[in-house]
Amino acid sequence: MHAPLSARTPASNDRPLAIEARGLVKKFDGTTAVDGVDLSVPEGAIYGVLGPNGAGKTTTLRMLLGIIDPDEGVRRVFGHERPHDIARLIGYLPEERGLYPSMKAFEAIGFLGALRGMPLAEAKQRGRELLEEHGLGHAADRQIRQLSKGMAQTVQLLGTLVHRPRLVVLDEPFSGLDALNQGKLERMIRALAADGTTVIFSTHVIAHAERLCEGVAIIAGGKVPYAGSVDSARDRIPAQVRLETAAEDGPWRAALPTDARHEGRYWLFSLPESGIEPLLRALIEGDAGILSLSIERAGLHDAFVHIAGEAAARALEEDSPAEQVR
Template sequence: MDMATGEFQTIDTRPLAVEARGLVKRFDQTLAVDGVDLAIPEGSIYGVLGPNGAGKTTTLRMLLGIIDPDSGTRRVLGAENPQDVARLIGYLPEERGLYPSMKSYEAIAFMGALRGVPLAEGRARGKALMEEHGLGHAIDRQIRQLSKGMAQTVQLLGTLVHEPRLVVFDEPFSGLDAINQGKLEVLIRGLADRGTTVIFSTHVIAHAERMCEGIAIIAGGRVPYAGSVETARDRIPAQVRLETRRRDGAWRAALPEDTRQVGDFWSFALPESGVEPLLKALIEGEAGVLSLSIERAGLHDAFVAIAGEAAAADMAVTEVGEPA
């Protein structure tokens, strides 16, 4: 739901893999989620974006049927009860956990068995997945013998071994170094390319901006915006950065009212009429245009405009405090 327009936005006209309306969840006297609406098309990469404690995990668990909402409706892969389609869903929780004495491929097979994959087939798939993702040398190692990044990859592969139609990751990049974050991004894009719907929660705006078609911004248990990344960024006008040889002249009257001087540059929001009339006035006034650039707002700026400075500050704190 776009709170500015009152409209419920979807990314496009593809069938919906997930739809939620008015989800509410309380824990004792705490209102954790307050009226969440979501519409997530099949085959998309969708981010649930917000600071820690905003209600992201609770929302995902309601969508998966791990917990039930106090009110509201949800439909997942066509089913009103998500548990009816559990074998079509892969879920990687934020709290990682594997049996340390299990061999790596056995851990993958075990997770597949929980989703209906026969153990023999799961073992074969587990070995193949580890080979495919550069862990062939660790197939027979116990989980306790793996590095943290390798163990996280094994659990990730266990989430995918049953070839789900919908994959839900809760803070999947948390604790990964830059190299493994990059590998995970490639894997997520590959899933979407094959038609799998991917939902992931994150408090790191850069991940959502790079990867997602659509996002839900969640703060204080509410969703002030759900829609495309592009529409979110378009909430803020593009900024024009202008450098001129001359500092004064009649051409100055053509600059918008919000123009401010930043060092040797003029900075202002792109006028609704575009930059062409201004450029014409600058040329005719012999301002001597040295450079002119137009920069679109980033998702961080859009997040601040939608969720507020406090939520953005909480995002920055959790990102800085996160382990490498």
């Protein structure tokens, strides 16, 4: 039995939830693609679904949106168990991009707005305004086939936003974009959240999730071993201390944690549970001669390896090694 969903379950900081799911399961031809997914997305958050290709990210997003129904489990979007009932509050950018190549850019945005219930003339006018706002006013009357890949993807994204949705769901939105357009998209996502819109996106690039997300669901093999804040994921690994001393030996050595190792000029070890202050006193009283000391918090990549395992991390990196460093 899965815990029932309340219509307005508070998040950890008392914000209502835009999305809540419990125990989502989906099978295709007897193969389990998603196996017991739980997640909660507060209103106004930027939330990432992070995992390698084939992990179940797209299937999870489609179940949340009601495009497909789960075989087991329940989900609510703004308190509704039938997301189709509030489709006009949702903007969705699928991984498979598709625009009519003969349409002009502003017409394509207007068409997508009309599909969400906007009057066509109003949607087209709003399309021109959005193109102008995002530096593409010069391309408004160009056909989609005449646009670069990045411009065409921006047009489709603007079509996702034209009806001013409260929830925006983006499936691998950074895929295929160069570094410049990735930066533009990150700024758009931040602006949406600053305006109160909830944004959830799937990605296999850890850097995007780490820079943008308040919370993440880590998914591997159809399961979610972790769903929560990015900070809590990173805190699962103790911070690492890097210490350089003038003295090579002395009574202060006994104060170092048992996992301390000497690499080059530095001692490296996990931050003690008691904090750094007792160690600092022992180093000073023991005449270690502190030359430098830094505390380095674990990154989301290290947290992903710790939570999902090295095999999932390797699969993540193999999906697009060039994108990982952007």
